[in-house]
Amino acid sequence: MGYLSNTELTVDAILTKKGREKLAAGGGLNITQFALADDEIDYNLYEPAHPLGSAYYDKAIISMPVLEASPDETQVMKYKLVTLPKDSKSIPVVSISQPSINATTKVTGPITISPNTSGGSNAQGGYTAILSNKNAGTLQGEGVTSDVGSVPVFIGDDVSATAATAKGTTFKFFPANNLTSNLTTTLTIYGNQTGGSITIPVTITYVV
Amino acid sequence: MAIIRNTTVLTNLQTELSNAIANGLNTATIVNILNGALGAGEQIGQTAFNTITEGVYKKFGVGDQVLNRTEIVTTGIWSGDTGSLTVNATYTSSAQIANISGKYYIDVYNALTSSDSAEVQFSIAYGDYNGYGAPTIGQDDSSTRPTKATYSQYKNLLLSPTDEYFSVYSGPATSSAATTTHNLTSFYAINVNRARYKERLDPGNISITLAGTSGSITLIDDSGGTDENVTTSGRIYNLVSGSLNIGSALTASIKNVTSRNGEGYGLFYPDMGIILLNPNALASIVDIKLAPANSSMTGVYHNISLSGSTYSANSGSVMLLNTLAGGADFQVRRTENVSTAHYFIRANNREFNFSNNPTFVTGSAGQFTWPVFESNPKVFITTVGLYNDANELLAVAKTSKPIEKSFDKEVAIKVKLDF
Numbered sequence: 001m002g003y004l005s006n007t008e009l010t011v012d013a014i015l016t017k018k019g020r021e022k023l024a025a026g027g028g029l030n031i032t033q034f035a036l037a038d039d040e041i042d043y044n045l046y047e048p049a050h051p052l053g054s055a056y057y058d059k060a061i062i063s064m065p066v067l068e069a070s071p072d073e074t075q076v077m078k079y080k081l082v083t084l085p086k087d088s089k090s091i092p093v094v095s096i097s098q099p100s101i102n103a104t105t106k107v108t109g110p111i112t113i114s115p116n117t118s119g120g121s122n123a124q125g126g127y128t129a130i131l132s133n134k135n136a137g138t139l140q141g142e143g144v145t146s147d148v149g150s151v152p153v154f155i156g157d158d159v160s161a162t163a164a165t166a167k168g169t170t171f172k173f174f175p176a177n178n179l180t181s182n183l184t185t186t187l188t189i190y191g192n193q194t195g196g197s198i199t200i201p202v203t204i205t206y207v208v
Numbered sequence: 209m210a211i212i213r214n215t216t217v218l219t220n221l222q223t224e225l226s227n228a229i230a231n232g233l234n235t236a237t238i239v240n241i242l243n244g245a246l247g248a249g250e251q252i253g254q255t256a257f258n259t260i261t262e263g264v265y266k267k268f269g270v271g272d273q274v275l276n277r278t279e280i281v282t283t284g285i286w287s288g289d290t291g292s293l294t295v296n297a298t299y300t301s302s303a304q305i306a307n308i309s310g311k312y313y314i315d316v317y318n319a320l321t322s323s324d325s326a327e328v329q330f331s332i333a334y335g336d337y338n339g340y341g342a343p344t345i346g347q348d349d350s351s352t353r354p355t356k357a358t359y360s361q362y363k364n365l366l367l368s369p370t371d372e373y374f375s376v377y378s379g380p381a382t383s384s385a386a387t388t389t390h391n392l393t394s395f396y397a398i399n400v401n402r403a404r405y406k407e408r409l410d411p412g413n414i415s416i417t418l419a420g421t422s423g424s425i426t427l428i429d430d431s432g433g434t435d436e437n438v439t440t441s442g443r444i445y446n447l448v449s450g451s452l453n454i455g456s457a458l459t460a461s462i463k464n465v466t467s468r469n470g471e472g473y474g475l476f477y478p479d480m481g482i483i484l485l486n487p488n489a490l491a492s493i494v495d496i497k498l499a500p501a502n503s504s505m506t507g508v509y510h511n512i513s514l515s516g517s518t519y520s521a522n523s524g525s526v527m528l529l530n531t532l533a534g535g536a537d538f539q540v541r542r543t544e545n546v547s548t549a550h551y552f553i554r555a556n557n558r559e560f561n562f563s564n565n566p567t568f569v570t571g572s573a574g575q576f577t578w579p580v581f582e583s584n585p586k587v588f589i590t591t592v593g594l595y596n597d598a599n600e601l602l603a604v605a606k607t608s609k610p611i612e613k614s615f616d617k618e619v620a621i622k623v624k625l626d627f
Contacts, residue, residue, distance in 0.1 A: 011605040013551075013594060013625040019602035023627060030596045031273070031603065033265045034553055034623075036560050037591040041610060043567040048580050058586065062610050066590045073601040077593040079565035080264040083558070086615055089582050090574035091562055119574055120262065192599065195264035195564045196574075 016073040035195075036081040040066060080195040084120065092120025092194035094127070100200050101187060103137075103175035104207040110140070110172035115189050117196065125192030126169045133185035134164035136204050137175040141168025167192070173202075181206050217241055265595060266559065274550040279626075282413070285404045285542040287318045287327045291413075293540075297526075297533040299326070311342065311354040311509045313399070314525050316532075330400045332525045334487075334501075334511045335359035337373065337393040341501030341510025341524065348506055355394075355501070355510060362397055362484070366441040366477060376472030376486055377446055381464035388446070390471050394500035396490075396528050398483040400540065409478040410541035411445055412460060415452050416483070417535030420495025420527070424535060425449050427485075429476040432460045442479025446472055452539070468492040485528070494531050497523040546626045553592055553621040561615055563587045586614045592623055 015023065022029055045060040070076050082091070096115050103111065115127045126144030131137065144167050173187070183206075188199040220241045284291030299317040304310055313333040319326040334341055339356035367374065378390035398416075400409065411431035418425055429445035437444045450462040466472050467489035474485040491499035501510040501524065510524035532538060562568070562585055570577045576585070588610035594603040605623045613619055 009607060009611065009620070010622040010624060011592065011607055013592070013603040013605035013623045015603050015625070015627055016601050018600050022596075022600075022602060029549075029594075029602050031268070031549075031551065031594045032597050033267045033595045034551065035264050035266070035593045035595060036553070036555065036589050036613075037593060038563050038565050038568075038588050038610070039591050041563075041565060041567070041588045041590060043563075043565060043577050046578055046586070048578055058588070058612060061588050062612060064610060066606050066609055069591070069604045069606040071604075073604070076604045077591055077601055079563060079568075080593075081560035081587050081589065081613070082264050082562045082564060083262050083266075083560055084562045085262075086558070086561075088562060088585075090576065091564060091569050093572070093574040125263065193263040193265075 014069050014071055016071050018073050035077060037077045037079055038081060039076060039078050040064070082195050088119065090119045092117045092191065092196050094122070094189055094191045094194070094196040094198045096189060096198060096200065098200060101173065101202040102205070104205045105175065105177050105179050106207045107175045108177065110174050113171040113173060113189070115169070117191055117194055120191070120194040122191040122193045123169065126167055128190045128192055129166050129171050130188045130190070131164040131185065131202065132188070133162060133183065135176060135179070136183050136185045136202055137173055139164045139166040140172045140174070141166035142172070143169035175204050179204055179206050264564070265599065266555070268551065272552045272554065277548045277550070279546050279548045280543055281546050282410050282541050282543045285400060285409065285540045286329055287325070287404070291539055291541055293318065293329060293538040294536050295529070295532040295538055297530050300529070311352070311511055312358060314511065314529060316529060328401045329404060330398050332528055333358050333397040333399065334525045335362055335395050335397060336501055336510070340394070340504055342504060343506050343508070344504045347504060358397070359394070362395070362482070366480065366482065368440055374475060374484060376474060377465045378472065379466060379470060381466050386465045386472070388472070392484070392486055394487050395474065396485040396487060396525060398485065400481040402481065405481040405542045407544040408542065409481055410543040411443065411476070411478045413452065413539070413541040414476060415537065415539040416532070417537040418490065418494045418531040419534030420498065420531045422495055423493055425493055426451060427473050428452055428460055428462070430462060430465070441477055443477070445476040445478070447474040447476055447483070447485070449473065495527060497527040498531065549625045551594060551623040551625065553619070553623055555613060555619045557615055557618050560589070560613055561585045561587060584614060586612060589613055589619065592621060594623065594625070
């Protein structure tokens with residue numbers, strides 16, 4: 001008679017910087033949901049042609065020791081697991097029509113950004129757009145109610161100090177007119193439900 | 209399992225189910241109707257019907273969070289969470305002793321101060337009500353009267369305003385006959401470093417062995433034998449000779465409550481991390497050089513025993529350090545109240561079976577790296593993130609090894625968060 005395997009694991013969590021900040025502010029943590037991630041896993045190590053058979057397909061992955069958690073919320077939970085129907089043939093991919101944004105300081109009208117998600121939907125949660133350098137312009141989000149969470153995991157205090165964020169199903173970008181030199185940054189759009197993202201370069205050219 | 213026989217509930221359910229045929233089912237309404245008939249602890253969470261939602265986040269259901277629990281955690285107080293410290297008389301800082309602070313206290317380390325791992329474990333100070341053991345201002349204009357200042361400092365910190373002296377046991381060695389009436393006019397203070405004891409020391413788990421030319425003694429506190437005496441400075445216990453009897457089924461045993469001179473050994477303030485030792489009591493049983501200073505002399509400090517001290521060099525606090533090193537066993541534990549929350553992460557077989565990991569997919573359309581994943585995807589959990597409604601990552605936990613997840617497997621992970 002063998003031993004039963006214990007399927008419930010117990011792990012110790014640590015507070016992130018954001019969590020400590022919430023506690024210090026006295027508001028409590030108010031944890032309401034969770035997500036799972038497979039940071040560190042390289043699926044190229046999966047070997048369906050392993051000579052020892054199916055029990056060894058994932059041997060290289062599950063034998064790997066896992067690093068300790070980092071309290072920096074910008075460095076963990078990068079690659080989230082996602083729930084999709086069983087017959088899914090691909091992972092939802094967030095895309096936008098513009099491969100890049102190029103504007104000059106003379107441009108006054110907004111540039112509309114309409115993200116799409118193929119193979120999934122972010123219609124309810126919308127998207128979160130992060131302009132890495134908020135000096136590049138103003139970002140406005142439209143189409144998502146305010147009660148939907150908007151801050152993705154990747155944004156931390158350091159980033160938020162210099163970045164502009166917006167939430168919506170579509171976005172309007174107003175390039176800055178007060179620049180005195182060219183500015184290059186990035187715009188990243190995250191699917192708040194599917195977790196996928198896309199990053200494009202943004203260049204604002206100074207025109208006299 | 210609850211069996212619902214409430215006719216109102218059943219009628220409402222029938223109505224809702226009829227409506228559902230025409231208009232779709234409002235699960236929130238169904239849950240509210242059912243919860244109206246269920247008692248506390250049996251009620252269904254709104255999320256019970258929404259657990260299979262596509263996306264990366266999953267709401268905790270009712271009962272998935274166990275919050276506001278307090279656990280008492282005890283650990284050894286010394287560096288590395290060890291409970292026993294082998295005191296070494298050379299583990300001090302000559303620079304600190306030579307400094308003005310050396311006239312007040314001696315820092316004791318866990319290693320040579322030249323070592324990267326050296327950390328202050330505790331400090332030894334000498335306090336004297338009369339100011340003996342340090343020059344008077346008449347003898348030295350620049351004297352800061354450190355022994356008098358130390359006594360006053362601990363008096364203000366540990367005694368009520370109406371008390372002038374610390375009191376220890378007096379009388380025969382047995383506790384039934386002894387009374388706490390002897391006033392200490394001097395003491396050695398062992399002050400455990402704040403970073404070591406954190407919240408408080410653990411009464412009933414302190415054992416200090418001192419060994420000198422006259423003999424050795426092991427001191428414990430009498431918390432097991434007396435009711436707690438709680439004052440403005442927290443709990444106070446008397447130090448007595450005895451044994452903790454660690455490793456046996458016996459509780460701590462007290463041998464004597466007073467020393468050969470009929471005086472108690474000292475006091476233990478677990479909430480303050482302070483141990484006060486009676487110099488006369490220790491001098492009578494451990495080493496005469498532990499005796500208190502009985503005068504003030506120019507250039508002589510009982511705390512560091514400069515040349516010309518009453519009992520020559522290596523008396524006073526330095527001698528206490530030597531006898532601690534001779535005893536070679538200083539056991540103390542600390543205890544903390546830790547607020548704990550438990551979160552039960554339940555990923556059923558249909559959830560979290562795909563990954564946004566860039567190695568999980570290939571190409572720009574999100575196709576899987578391995579075609580076999582189209583029929584039987586497998587992912588490997590390494591990280592659990594706890595979020596608020598704003599999707600802010602507040603706590604994170606890592607598994608000890610990757611956990612396989614697929615449509616054939618369910619995973620339950622209990623995440624413990626201490627803060």
